[in-house]
Amino acid sequence: MKMARVGILLDKQAAERRWAFGQNVFEAYLGEVLSHAGIPYQWLDDPATIDRADVDILLVALCEEEEKKAATLLRFAEDGGGVISYAGLNRLTGKLGCKERREWSPGYARLPGEGEDLRPLRYLYSRPWILTNEAEGEAWGSLHAERPDGPETAPALLRFKAGSGFIDRWSVNIPYTIVALQQGSGPVFEDGIPAEDGTGNVDEGILKADDKCEMDWEYDRLTTETGAPYFAHPYADLWREVLIGHLLRRSVEMGLTLPFLGYWPDGISHVAMISHDSDINQDEHAEATLEVLEECGIRSTWCMLEPGYSSSIYDRVKEAGHELAFHYNALDIQGGHWGEEEFDRQLAWLKSAAGLSEITSNKNHYTRFEGWGELFRFCEKNGIAAEQTRGPSKKGNIGFLFGTCHPYFPISWADERNRLYDVLEIGFLTQDLDHLTLADSSVVVPFLEQTKKVQGVAHFLFHQIHIMQQPKVTDAVRKVVREAKSRGFVFWTCKEINDWERARRKVSIRGVNDRGEVIADGEALDRLVVWIPVTGEAETGAVIESKFGVPCMKQVLSRSCASR
Template sequence: MRMARIAVLLDRQAAKRRHRYGINVFEAFVGEVLAHAGIAYEWIDGAEELTRSNPDLLIVALAEDDQASADAIWAYAERGGTVISYAGLRALASRMGCYEQWSIPVGYASWPGEERLRFLSATPWEQEEAGAYPAAGEGVIRKERPSGSTAGPALLRFTVGEGAIERWAVNIPQTIVLFQQGTGPVLQDGIPARDGTGAVDEGILKADDRCGMDWEWDRLRTETGAPYFAYPYADLWKERLIGHLLKCARAKGLTVPFLGYWPEGVPAVALISHDSDLNVDESAETTLDVLEECGIRSTWCMIEPGYSPSVYERVKQKGHELAFHYNALEAQQGKWDASEFGRQFDWLKKATGKAEVVSNKNHYTRFEGWGELFAWCEQNGIQADQTRGPSKKGNIGFLFGTCHPYFPIAWFDEANRLYDVLEISFLTQDLDHVHLSDSSVIVPFLEQVARVGGAAHFLFHQIHIHEQPRVTRALRKVVAEARSRGFQFWTSEQINAWERARRKVKVTAIGSDGKVTAEGIDHLNNIVVYIPLSEPDETDRTGAETEIRYGVPCRKVVLNPLRQAPASVTE
């Protein structure tokens, strides 16, 4: 079974030109999507390299809109290659009898019998004269709202010579970025919900002041009336992107191996984090007792001036993670400043006696600009951040469209590089708190996280666990409901270690006997590799049991198996 060779074309000169004029190239984020899935690929800097590289599948992230690039991509397809584009290829539109419509900033894509997906960038094509290249359409694009006017197919498929061109109307990588990181830099308050449940316009700049969700169309309510953002759109678009790629390879009789997100036996992960805020020692002791009763380890984000030294020692003895809680809230004499971030972080290391601290979460989800926070984390050796989450009762849930850890992308002034900081967003805080949402959201949150194989991150403040018994009961309910669904509880530090180690795994070969050869597996156990089957009857020949992943039947292989799923990376 031959593995497909995948290349991503990102024309470096075209990218530099856009950066020079203040234009982002978020299309480059497709590389992060593939890396998170464990799919091997190579970068191509210009279309002229296609003759040399000649991959089986070509993702065109960014190409020059000149004739030379268009001709090179067209010739590649005619030779039998498959071209995939996300709202690009303008230079080839007229050649295929198509007219490019005006770009649509917001809308929904839908397929028969499936739920709709909100998008944040689309440029549809309309085929006026099919000629020699009639298009096959898939899905429907609707403008602005789920019932909006249609603007053509979500995906157009063209046969070109011996190959194919597959063009999505939706700019999927950009849509994912704008969901996960917000629709732009945070410079002013966000737009509040009409029903009063999401007053984000309170005069404090926060992560949720730039959000790609719609208060009306993207929220549901539980049986108690609690509103929540119900759809992990960014993760669902990642599934669309990956599933389409696998099917394109399968159509050529090829396979694209990919990795499971978690170790064998771990369908999804749950994370409980705490913010020390008022720093009452008694609240820490109460929380430690509750966690011991529940049998879980959690992440403790510490804010200055912190707890007594004895509390830190007990936290460490019980196996919990000590993390940073940066305070930039002006009302508490904090400020958004690189040197102040570093000063507070130095305090934390001295107070806790830890030379290295892996994780951070900003107090009150304070956030400004686009990537400053991630740059400060890099500068101080912080590897994971948890700041991106809701601050209001009515915007809990999949506020940023994701429950997957990811490496965020920079703004154009840093050439849209990826920050070396793993973002692990959270879903909600302090359920059943007198002023916050109730615990009826726990089950729908866990069900959606399990559906996409993500990390269910719940925040509970120690002070509320100590003072409000209903909050404590909600924490116990999270643990019970998650465990009943097979979730394992990890700390932020464990998630970070696993994700970084997993990304070093590379499948290098699949033998005729089905044996998988991979690099980077020496210090990992229970690594799951999925091998999409290239033919419908291949299951019969291999005798292997299959699972449907991304809509494709796959053979499952576990590398370095243990009898029991590990609780962390190397256990």
């Protein structure tokens, strides 16, 4: 099998022009989407350098709308290449027999083959085309204005034959949508809009991660049988699946395969995580938590708030195999404040108090958050590799309020040229279930089921004080563990998730041999799964599963295979 060669075009001239005016190029996030999936690709910064001999499929992240550059992309397709764009290529509108239509954003996209139980996907920016009578394109899916059942405005995807190749153009800017769902459409500098039903009073005067949430209170929440509302759909993860599935299908249609990495080690399809925040810092709270964790047979992540526990507690936490993490306090009413110096000072305290030379992860107290990338810069400076702050602070905004349950590297603002921060974000779904004033545990099963579908991380937060003081919260911990284990979840700490994700990204697929086996470079990593889309008859005895809607053959890399 021949492996498809994928290129991402990020026109340097166009990007520089946008950065000069303070405009973001979130389209660059295409690289992070493919990297997380373990799909090999190369960056191209000038359309003039595109050579059909080097690239089979070109993903257009950004290209200056110039006649000459548009003609280069069209010629690449006519020569047998594939071009995929996400709400771009507008210079080719007339040549492809289309007209541009008014933008309706945000909205919802209906895509064929979604499944009866999945609502249309929320998108945050579109630039739609429609076919004219002269066009020879194929429309796929549909966009709907403002709400899931809103009026149809345009096709979701248009596909065109061009010579011996093709041009596919999505009406939705998928990379932008993923970024804005995960990180918001702008910096946090004021309160968010509360829920009209009173379940999400994010306008309480404290700046937090959920003050910049792009979900809709009405259209994106469901309720459980007890009436508990929750954000039900990991739209960012689902858009990733749409983007990757489309790329894989197009590769196979060209007679090429495009191998990619499994998210988790062989034998594991989805991961659960429990973290704790040490608010109030009483030793008896920690002792009660250690007992229930031992009973449940899991290890967890302990985010420590100054002044913390007695030193003997830290020793017991470490001896039990739990992770000690940081809980940065920037809550003004408790004497904390937002700033690099204060972050540094509190982290130095924890290292000294707990006898740690390094700390892997952090979660901010009360999910305090300001601006756009400051927190990630604080973490980078101090060697904090993983971050957990992006989660709900209110009873009514639990669930997938940032559209994802996958670990991801966040993108910076235009002032940092939209680089990726070297900090792995692992957000959480909810906190302290069955607490007197918070959500009940009826959400556990839907959270686990949806996380399982997208092979993500089901991250639950439980404070030690509530485990000690409220028996129903303790029982909720037991329920989470019981229900998760019954569905095949494996409990990892934040550090374990971070270490695995970073290690798997160091493995690079560079080809497929004559026997259909992947050849990979990088550090040795046991039980790493590779999926190889099937282009014809699969080998006898091969394990075939559908991944991203494409039949794929499974290969487990050994240490020797990963270092060829």
